[in-house]
Amino acid sequence: MTAAPTGDAPKSESMTLRAAFADLVQGARQRELWFMLGIQDIKQRYRRSVLGPLWITVATGVMAAALGLLYSMLFQIPVAEFLPHVTVGLIMWNFISGAIREGSTVFIDNEGLIKQLPAPLSVHVYRLVWRQALFLAHNLIIWVALLLIFPRHLGWEFFLFIPALALLLVNGVWVAMFFGIVATRFRDVAPLLEALTQLLFYVTPIVWMTNTLKENGGAVAERARIAEINPLYHYMEIVRAPMIGQEVAAYHWWIVIACTIGGIFIAALAMRQWRFRVSYWV
Template sequence: MELQELKYLKHSEIVYRVGVGRSRFSLAIEDVASGFKSYKVWALLGWQDIKQRYRRSVLGPFWLTISTGIMIGMLGALYGQLFRMPLDVYLPFLATGIIIWALIASLLNESCNVFIAADSMIKQVHVPLTLHVCRMVYRNVIIFFHNLIVLVPVFFFYGKEIDLTNLLLVPMAIGLVALNGVWAGLILGTFCTRFRDIPPIVTNLVQVIFFVTPIMWLPEIIKGRSAAWLVEANPLYHFIELFRAPFLGAAAPLNSWIVVLSITLIGMVTTIFTLWRFRNRVAYWL
């Protein structure tokens, strides 16, 4: 066999480098940066996930809208009576709370499996871990927007006037939930890959938190009682408040914004630290 003639590299600008003058810290930063940057890839993959899930159904993701709608309708009718509350107070509160909670809960639950589900890809090709997480978050945000439709009839029939300037804060609230989903996905995903006992613990916690967070019951009910601190001390309450309050006629209180923004900041710093220490181990743990 004759010697191959020498070829020029067609893609010589693409360089993959490990261990050569690159600290693990800078690799962690790069993982997050290039993960966010490949939004075309994760958006398409996330969209494919949705398509796959509802491939052969006529209504597709609108099944979610319907099931969320039915749940809110039933719970609203029942608990409205239990709590002796008029529907025009209770239903908007319940609907906004459940919809944002559904997003938060699925982000937390799916965070646990985000790398385990992508294992064949992680073991074959070099892709930033952040990309898998962004795909998961994006997919859940799409589902969330389908659920959002439920709010239309709720507010049409039962809603009070909504202050539009307050509503401007809603996209910001959704964005913050998604951003926090990214760091939670990176941290939980990493640790759940290593310790397979964590996912059931998280699922369980999420279930419990649903009941201790004011989603089905109004925070006013518990005011002045001994368990009242549970509300303010619950970080997820503040995330929900950010989204819910504008629909109910008031901007979220300042302290909710402070809590959420601090959690976001602490979470991001912790994530970089986690990636710095464990990013390159994830493939080996799968």
């Protein structure tokens, strides 16, 4: 009689953190693929349009001008101070919300490619983040125009915008990967994230300023601290403040770095557990 094997069965190579990170590395190496696919997405979206991708800039600029002028009058804040705050906030919010909303359907939308193209799963995520980065680049034209209209001194702190933007892109990758996997398995997650993203817009200081609340003093100032519970507030601060000539408190950076590390770990766990099942779920 053959003795029963002892110990646990060998763990599948595809269900390890090493395999999950290998997928991310392999996908990054295929940058020519997702680079061209991302550009093709924009060309396809604005095909036969006269302005083409510049419609992204026009739409964002009109929205920023309308909200900036309206709320500057409501809050009695000078336009030269409030309009750059709202504009840069909207530009960055478009990237963040795009990573969340489109990230939740990234694998569902690429069902054909996933089933036919033998490529790492992360290729589709990089494609999405690259496309959102291109939208962001188009919208930065508005920020340059604001600097010309409302000149301000930009010291060395301005260069903090570069690592802050890099952190934003990294977070876009893990957000799209994690929510993409979860929403592919549970289809109710995508519409739920759509509603949650709209709610997050109002609780994130984009069309309002925490400084305005703190200046009122008393209970209002204490309630303004509630905004710091929202992680997106800290993401917004490290990117927006250098771009409009303001200083960034160090604790914003530490919170963002901690959230980034935690998010990457959570996304890696999701990839380890369910990455190989995505092709069956789509």
